[in-house]
Amino acid sequence: VGRRAGRGELGHAQIAYVASAAFSGVLTDVLTRCAAPGTELTVEVRELETPAQLEALASGDIDVGFLRWRPEYPPEVTATCLLTEQVVLALPAAAPLAAYEAVPAAKLCDECFVAPHFDEEYGCRDQILEVAEHGGFSPRCAPPVRDFIAALTLVGGGLAVALVPDSLRRVHIPGVAYRPLADVPLTTRLVGAYRRGETSPAVRGVIRRLREAAAATATA
Template structure:
């Protein structure tokens, strides 16, 4: 197989049509350059140049045809080297990110993407909205690079979670609710109310938070209606099907049919958004994204 150096030497002589000048440009001895061209001609079993003591160096017909392909091959090799180097630096490639919907309306995901794009504009970002349990399972299975999830105390083995944002909890009420005119709402005032909450089991996320509320002396929970996401929560509360404990960012989704009020008597309640990823980042682009997150 022909090597790139031999092709580069041939191109230099073909462009200068002068062995001495080409050797100077390549910073090699003329004898070494001549020997390399002879080896190339032997390999191809065809003369590439006409030579004479007094006649100028010229390309043969084989040399002219070979020059086109030699240039193309060298350019392709340089492109391949550049791609490989940039990929190794995390400057190109892709990163697959999962997210819960609240990562968008809280502003967290847009902020992370703006920072990452500013430093790595040529990296493709593939976004998929999905619930927290599915994100964690896909990261564990190597099908997802990064997840923006609700905080969990029991991530799968090999999956790391880091809290990026914490929000105080508020009460979301139907606009016509008996407590809608209150400036603040105490947790005890919600006793017996139907609570609408996005969660998938009773032990983690918002399900775990509601389970903890049930053990308080000053609060008697009513029925709990689990749903998939906060958009559904806002819709059901607006329709009068119950009330909800939500992070402050939900105010960006609130319309005229709901009101958001600060929650009194529950200072320990908070909603946390976390970033999840494999303990060993899969590839330079993922490592570059995580490095940017550390700068927050």
């Protein structure tokens, strides 16, 4: 038992994730590796947005986070890129813009954008501003919502458009269509984050499997 624990094949870890880590299959891949024959790792998972995950990692409340890439992390936290995915436009299925195979940025000048707040401005708001700058207009934005599901619900109701990770296409909300942007190649990255110098063998075992998943994605 002691040797297995030392190899990271036994023990418990706390994992947090953003929704698109689940929808994209990234989280499932790592959990499947943790459940491979010969291992008895147990994990507790909960959904938590990126800013809260970074705080929880720094405080020790979680051990591994599946979150959105950031230009910088707390000094005690490091990250491994797991997935780079396209950002697409979610729009009302009945809207005239849904007739486009790919929507030019300039055509969004009269649209109202909605984005999750996530307790910070980095990310979603920056992408809206980039699209607006490319299209030559000042964006009109609805009040921020708490998550992508709430944003897509407003889109389905015909009240707004949203920029979302491509993996959210798997979320079926009536009245929502998805289209690529024709002239603004936006991407977003999912990373696995963890503390530097982690001492728990179980957590190191999860981190090792996370890195294996990242390497497999990079060579696919």
